[in-house]
Amino acid sequence: MKASLRPRLGAFGSFGGRFAPELLTPALEELETARREIVPTPAFRDELDREARAWVGRPTPLTRAPRFSDRAGLETVFKREDLLHGGAHKANNVLGQALLARHMGKTRLIAETGAGQHGTATAMIAARFGMQAVIYMGEKDMERQAPNVKRMELCGAEVIPVTAGARTLKDAINEALRDWTASLSTTHYLLGTAAGPHPFPRLVRDFQAVIGREAKRQWRREFGGLPDVVVACVGGGSNAIGIFHAFVPDKSVRLVGVEPGGAGLDSGRHGATLVRGTPGLLHGARTMILQDDEGQILEPHSISAGLDYPGVGPEHAHLQETGRARYVAATDEEALAAFEVLSATEGIVPAFEPSHALAFVLRARESGELAAGARVLLNLCGRGDKDLETYFALGRSS
Amino acid sequence: MSLAALRTSMEQGPAVSPFLMLGDPTPDLSVELARTAVAAGAGMLEIGLPYSDPAADGPAIQAATGRALAAGTSTRRGFRLLARIAEACPGIPLNLLVYGNLVHRIGYERFTDTVSQAGASTLLVPDIPLEEALPLRRACRGAGLGHVELAGPLTPAPRLARLAQGSAFLYLAGFQGVTGVRHGGFAAVLGRVTEVAESVDVPVCLGFGISSRDQIVRAFGAGARIAVVGSHLARVVGTLYGAPADAERLVAGYRSAVLALASNG
DSSP: OOGGGSOSSSEETTEEEEESOGGGHHHHHHHHHHHHHTTTSHHHHHHHHHHIIIIIOOSOOEEEOHHHHHHHTSEEEEEEGGGSGGGBTHHHHHHHHHHHHHHTTOOEEEEEESSSHHHHHHHHHHHHHTOEEEEEEEHHHHHHTHHHHHHHHHTTOEEEEEOSTTSSHHHHHHHHHHHHHHHTTTEEEOOOSSOSSTTHHHHHHHHHTHHHHHHHHHHHHHHOSOOSEEEEEOSSOHHHHHHHGGGTTOTTSEEEEEEEEETOGGGTOOOOHHHHOEEEEETEEEEEEOBOTTSOBOOOOOSOGGGOOSOOOHHHHHHHHTTSEEEEEEEHHHHHHHHHHHHHHHSOOBOHHHHHHHHHHHHHHHHTSSOTTOEEEEEEOBBSGGGHHHHHHTTOOO | OOHHHHHHHHHTOOEEEEEEETTSSOHHHHHHHHHHHHHTTOSOEEEEOOOSOOTTOOHHHHHHHHHHHHTTOOHHHHHHHHHHHHHHSTTOOEEEEOOHHHHHHHOHHHHHHHHHHHTOOEEEOTTSOGGGOHHHHHHHHHHTOEEOEEEOTTOOHHHHHHHHTTOSSEEEESSSSSSOOOOSOHHHHHHHHHHHHHHOSSOEEEESSOOSHHHHHHHHHHTOSEEEEOHHHHHHHHHHOSSGGGHHHHHHHHHHHHHHHHSOO
């Protein structure tokens, strides 16, 4: 990596930047100005906190998991983002961005969605704020996640099927970027993860960082000190950066991100961009991506639609490069087993996404990835209702 | 085709520049279409290298990309096609349009050297904007390749000046949006062309949404030196070609379409 290739805007080491067409520059500059000038004001913070309590359901509790911990052989505590409004951490980000968009005078929100969680969260906030919402969703994902499509429509959003490319999440992002290029005067692009061109990775991180701030405070109060390890699943990486951010300066705390290993890392059918990807430019940032040797983007594979993304937030690429965080993968099979274990041991049905993080904890002591006695904080970033249909269709007997 | 030839071409008068995607609808036919376009009056060619995620392009160019990739147009093969086009179209400046990741993957210097040797005169990378363009500009200079910047309807004057500085020409998108055929609102586009042409000292190229001779004549009248027609011609290819048996019909139809754009009367 030559120093000259370091991005000029919003860099995280050699990653990040603003690799977006010139026609988006006015929108990205307007957003960056708003991020700097509006977000830090007391009025904005107050409004955000009030809505976060009253509508999103913050703060979320920390939950000890004694029976799960016995199975893992590691003391494990969950940050319960699955209890948020909408059933996932996505609400933190949509609330912040929609509030900012309203301050910027935008009346229309557009968003991409894969599994439908971010689309649903966007549709909910648009309804609450009386804004128009248009959700881009790959045609293939619309078939796979039909109930979420209905839920978005129920909240008044228009769901537009994306028929380009592979008809999945990455194509939905391309389509949202195309819409935004033409509609930027009235429209805010409410990007769902900590990826994309500057300033999105910072904007989304800052709205999700409440997870780690809260958890750190709660841990100190309830258990004393700090956890030894913080674990989260990584697709685009917003829940992971949200819980990591407050712990980055605490060098004693190990940060572990768990990517979707799909059918196995050597099968070629996975979404492990940090573990197996290479640096490239995708959706506005220099980051780790899944690509062939000429730079064509490859389709990822995962049982979890929310982790099914060929890129990752650039800050994670940086945390990996500097060694501050470590990234591993868990396969579909491991995630499904962990989904069953948590349901049966703690009465919590997790989403498939955090099931990857749970799978890592379940195997980590035996595999030597974590030492005995380590105290683990895990971001349980979503609940599993949305995945039940898929799960039952697999016909597994737990 | 050297950068100096671009200047020579610009001195000869304004140029109609069809856009064509390497490998669309097949590798051989894309070379044939380039030759056909020049014979029908194109003074310049804009040439795309197919990429899986063309986020700045509308449906017509996306479809062209899909056809080219389906026909097996890898980047390596694209380089060979570019060289064949340069050989088939002597004296015609070739502006290569390519998304950043294809350049980044190969490396800025190796990429610019390779396409310069293959015969490109200039390079436009739509998703590497001004702030991130320094290493790319440096590589272009080293390779004797012109670098082209993109500007839009909302680009403020001071930024236009910075974009134009060191740019072989300034590519002005007439409409705020992705590439594609549009109807109406062209008077505002012409006003913008004049405003930009008067404020920068490099040639202005107008693109996005141009589909008729009338628009081209008016764009030249307003001060544009190059007019790019992309989506309109990509649609012609998509409409006329479905199978190898359509090759002759495609070339004939493409010739008429370019003739209609490039000739008076």
